[in-house]
Amino acid sequence: MSATRWHAPYAWLPGGLARDVAFEIEDGRFTAVSPGSEAGAARRLPGVVLPGLANAHSHAFHRALRGRTHDRGGDFWSWRERMYGVARRLDPDSCLALARAAYAEMALAGITCVGEFHYLHHGPDGTPYDDPNAMGEALRQAAAEAGIRLTLLDTIYLAGGLTAEGHAPLDGPQRRYGDGDVAGWADRVAGLKPSAGMRVGVAAHSVRAVPREALAGVVETAAGRPLHIHLSEQPAENAACEVFYGLSPTRLLEAEGLLGPSTTAVHATHLTEADIATLGRTRTTACLCPTTERDLADGLGPARALRDAGAPLSLGSDQHAVIDLLEEARALETHERLRTLRRGRFTPEELLGAATAHDGLGWPDAGRLEPGARADLVAVRLDTPRTAGAAPDQIMFAATAADVDTVVVDGRVVVSEGRHVLGDVAALLTAAIEPLWETA
DSSP states (O other), X not given: OOOEEEEEEEEXXXXXXXXXXXXXXXXXXXXXXXXSOOOTTSEEOOXXXXXXXXXXXXXXXXXXXXXXXXSSOOOHHHHHHHHHHHHHHOOHHHHHHHHHHHHHHHHXXXXXXXXXXXXXXXXXXXXXXXXXXXXXXXXXXHHHHHTOEEEEEEEEOOOSEEETXXXXXXXXXXXXXXXXXXXXXXXXXXXXXXXXXXXXXXXXXXXXXXXXXXXXXXXXXXXXXXXXXXXXXXXXXXXXXXXXXXXXXXXXXXXXXXXXXXXXXXXXXXXXXXXXXXXXXXXXXXXEOHHHHHHTTOOOOOHHHHHHHTOOEEEOOBTOSOOOHHHHHHHHHHHHHHHHSOSOSSOHHXXXXXXXXXXXXXXXXXXXXXXXXXXXXXXXXXXXXXTTTOOGGGGGGTOOGGGEEEEEETTEEEEETTEETTBOHHHHHHHHHHHHHHTO
């Protein structure tokens, strides 16, 4: 790859906001990042340049649900039934089309890497495809064509739920999620190989879906990989776990060795003070998904308390009610304001850190504008109706995904002047989503 040079009026470097920054890129890496530089013959970037954003929690097929689930009220559990309806109708081809469009929408929003929490493994009745990883390979292809990196978090899902009486068997659309047992899941995961744009991680869906006796096998399979798990998203999950196991979900995961710096606990919404302390002490990352958590009426996660306890924070768009990591980051602050009646709970630097956290996805060399790092950058305009008049160092509190102008991933331009290399992303989304509802 030939060397390129870019120049931006402002850029958010590891030491803070800098002016007149030149970026030199070769072979997909920053070779020099120089503030106080003349533009010269460099390609010009508008506004403020940020590191590439990391979407740490995605269910790509949920994008088909946006604007389709608001007519009946209800709660998370009633929403889940409608999600199952979409899950029944997907196959590798339709999964590819939907994920490619969803990942392209992410690129338009400045997302350069996505963690896909993938549990839609087999055919509708649970029968494996000829290639048992056909759905995962569709996601690999989708990310490559959309121009972003992928961490495929292949998810173990063995039980249909947890009550005070124990775990229920998989039923209905859940059958396509399961591999029979932890050994069957581990064997299938072994068939997934990393590639230049994809890392292979693992996930345990939740304490509802993975019985305690399988957790040791999850730890063994996860060795050396990112490990993610939904944690305490719903009070009902906590109550069932307390009655059946005599432990909170957090304490159960700690007892079975799942917590630690390689683990990301997704949502972490309904935690006790002891749970928060445990996640902090073990340096387990907490991935909050604020726009999903408010869309599904899940509740407000204790973001500031988790960070103060020592748990790193990351962000996800989860079910894609919104794909906008700037809004997810801003919601960390605004939700804390609602909880505490105080402003300034997170600094802009802390919000940007959560939005660019790549370590939990297995890409520790990304998320920073510095020599040697992967050459990801996101230019956010300062002259739109939303950002006009905003101070460059407060762009996290003004900009939205609509203000992203240019996105470079590993040195490749994926978005230019707000347009994706695939063309009309709205048309791609419409073509992928409408057939799923026509057959409903």
